[in-house]
Amino acid sequence: MSKNKTKMVFAVSALPLMLVVLLGLGAGPNFKAKVDNVLSRGSLTLGSTTFEGAVVRTSQEYLMTGGGYEGTTSGWVTSGTTNIYHYTLPASISTTATLVIPVTGLHVGDTITAWKLVGQIESAGNIVEMDGDLRKITTVAAANTDASVGAITPIHVVADTAVASAKTGLTEVVAANETFYVLVSATTAASTDIDLQGVTVTITEN
Numbered sequence: 716m717s718k719n720k721t722k723m724v725f726a727v728s729a730l731p732l733m734l735v736v737l738l739g740l741g742a743g744p745n746f747k748a749k750v751d752n753v754l755s756r757g758s759l760t761l762g763s764t765t766f767e768g769a770v771v772r773t774s775q776e777y778l779m780t781g782g783g784y785e786g787t788t789s790g791w792v793t794s795g796t797t798n799i800y801h802y803t804l805p806a807s808i809s810t811t812a813t814l815v816i817p818v819t820g821l822h823v824g825d826t827i828t829a830w831k832l833v834g835q836i837e838s839a840g841n842i843v844e845m846d847g848d849l850r851k852i853t854t855v856a857a858a859n860t861d862a863s864v865g866a867i868t869p870i871h872v873v874a875d876t877a878v879a880s881a882k883t884g885l886t887e888v889v890a891a892n893e894t895f896y897v898l899v900s901a902t903t904a905a906s907t908d909i910d911l912q913g914v915t916v917t918i919t920e921n
Contacts, residue, residue, distance in 0.1 A: 772920040778833070779818055779897075780913035786813025786898065801834075804901050804909040811900050818849070818895035818916055825889045826919040830897065831881035832867065834911035838874050841904035845870040847897055847914070849882065854892040864895070878911070 783802050785791050790812025792803045802814055821827075827849070836843045848866040852859050865882040889895075897914045 774828070774917060775920055776915050776917045777820060778913055778915050779816060779820075782819070783814055783816040783913070786815050788813045790901075791899075802899075802911040802913075804903055804911075806903050806907050807905050808901070808903045811902055814899040814901075814911070816897045816899065816914055818897060818914070821889045821895065821916075821918065822920065823889055823891045824921045826921070827864065827887040827889065827895070827916060828885050828919055829881055829883040829917040830865070830885075831915050832878050832897075832899070832911065833913055833915060834878040834909065836870070836872055836876040836878060837908045837910070838872055838876065839906040840873055841907050843870070843872055843876075843901070843903050843907045843909060845878070845899065845901035845909060847880070847882075847899045849885075849895065849897050849916075851887070851893050851895045853890075878909075 780800060783791075784793055788811055790804055790808040790810070791814040792805065793814070795803070802816075804812055804814075818830075830849045832845070832847050836845070846866065846869040849864040850861060851864050852861050864887050865885050867880040867882045870876075870878065870880055895916075899911065901909055903909060
């Protein structure tokens with residue numbers, strides 16, 4: 716390195732990439748030029764291999780558990796007297812009860828590729844039905860719009876079931892004027908219940 720030191724300031728989110736740069740490029744007369752190339756062009760050469768473009772992480776699955784609340788139709792229990800954080804629907808809820816679970820932590824430009832429900836159904840031989848729909852709210856001057864992104868195949872069971880129903884094949888790109896949530900709808904018969912832990916959302920991070 717020359718005596719003229721170059722001051723570089725990096726955001727915390729860029730530190731992992733810069734560690735790779737520092738380890739891969741090493742010190743030397745062309746060190747600054749190589750770093751400038753990475754920063755300006757988004758390319759990095761390690762030995763005979765050059766990596767170019769943005770860093771993309773595919774199939775990143777995140778669990779969403781907090782912040783859920785009853786929708787327009789009551790029935791779901793979102794706060795209880797136990798030390799367990801979950802959402803429950805007790806027995807004999809014959810009118811479809813709705814639960815809203817917000818999807819948080821998304822970055823603008825991420826692509827949602829799948830989502831699923833996580834939980835358990837106690838059936839005792841009676842019918843339990845549950846449906847889930849990933850939805851988005853888009854800011855519009857006249858009035859915000861609410862639209863479906865993708866719903867799972869409705870669940871209809873008469874036996875104890877570990878719930879892992881998923882909606883795949885999505886290509887929903889997150890925009891700055893959008894928020895997302897999952898709307899869960901369910902009914903229970905006598906001697907049945909639903910114990911829902913939350914949802915997972917799978918994304919491609921850009």
